[in-house]
Amino acid sequence: MNLRQLRYFVRVVEAGNMTRAAEQLHVAQTALGMQIRQIEEDLGVALLVRHSRGVEPTKAGSLLHARALSILKTIEETRREIQACEREESEAIRLGITPALMLVAGTEIALMVREKLPQVFLSIVEAMSHVLVEALVRGEVDFILCYDVPDQPQFSRTALLQDDLVLVTPPGPRKGEPIAFVDALDESLAMPEQGDTVRTLASRTARDMGLELNVTYEVRSVSAMKNLVSRGAASSILPYFSVIEEVRAGTLDARPIIMPALRRTLFLASSNQQGPFKNEAGLTGAVRSSLQGLLDALGPLAHPLWVRTA
Incomplete structure (x- = not known):
């Protein structure tokens, strides 16, 4: 049993599904299954119960999952401490950031850190907000810049800003005109997958009004959603900064959503389970x-919002 197999096993248990875990790990499902079976053969015990809905850990599997998390965390902490020994003032920081924010602010963040904090080696990881929160829990990143980080004791959060979502449509006669949320629900929508912060906020707001989203296309890629909208196949609810260039070029329209506004909070967050960072x-x-x-x-x-929360 090696470290890669431990990481694979942890991901399978947390995903609860071999197919989903294989997609997240970017490996073939058959190869992932072989790795899990090899662990079970090495230990001589069943670690997973397989059923129609996915997989669940056995008692032995739950024990291995807990120990694997501890082992992987210790290895990551050891790696970071050893790297810091190279130069007493140096510090390696892994920052997770969402794909949309990476496009509009990622390069500026990298340049700013390089200029203002030359002692910091910044590694940037790109993923959706809900994936970044899970990565922070597992210790795979040190800080995350993403939306709606849950208010939990294990997280330390700095609220940076809030932004209002918009209804993205093909260009039309009501260019830039605000639209009531209830009217936006009449649109056929291209939306991210379940768990995404935009989808969650829109779904929760609709549910509170006794309504539901009309999701015709479920796609993870922001560019794919924008392409569907530009072809007239659907509208979408997105952050304005993800469509700024298209709005400026006149290929898409963005209408502020009101009554109520769909407002998200952007956080820079870290885990209280990790040691303090000198350059936080x-x-x-x-x-x-x-x-x-x-x-x-x-x-x-x-x-x-330049207010510290915890």
Whole structure:
């Protein structure tokens, strides 16, 4: 049993499904299944119960999952401490960021950290918000810049800004005109998968009104959603910054959603289960400075929040 097999096993248990775990790990399902079976053969005990809905750990599997998390965390902490020994002042930080934010602010963040914090080696990981939260729990990243991080004791959060979502449509006569949320629900929508913060916010708001989303296309890729909208196949609910260029070019329209506004909070978050970082304050300042251009572009759809929460 090796470290890769431990990582594979942890992902299978947390995904609860071999197919989903294989997709997240970017490996073939057959290869993943062989790795899990090899662990079971090495230990001489069944670790998973397989059923029609997916998989569940046995008592032995639950024990291995807990021990594997501890082992992997210790290895990551050891790696970081050893790397820090190379130069006493140096510090390696892994920052998770969403794909849409990466496009509009990721490069600026990397440049700002390089300029203001030359002692920091910044590694950037790109994933959807809900995936980043899970990665932070597992210790795979040190900080995450993403939306709606849950208010839990294990997280330390800095609220950076709130932004209002928009209804994205093909260009039309009501260019840029606000639209009531209930009217937006009449649209055939291309939306992200379940668990995505945009989908969750829109679904929860609709449910509170006794309504539901009319999701015709479920796609993970923002670019795919925008292509569906530009072809007239659907509308979409997205953050404004993900369609700024298309709106400026006149290929898409973005209508602010009102009554109620769909407002999300962007956090820079870390795990309280990790040791303190010497450059945490500097990283927070660099990220805030890097987001100034985004605030300017969002205009009245943005609401800066420079308040520390925990």
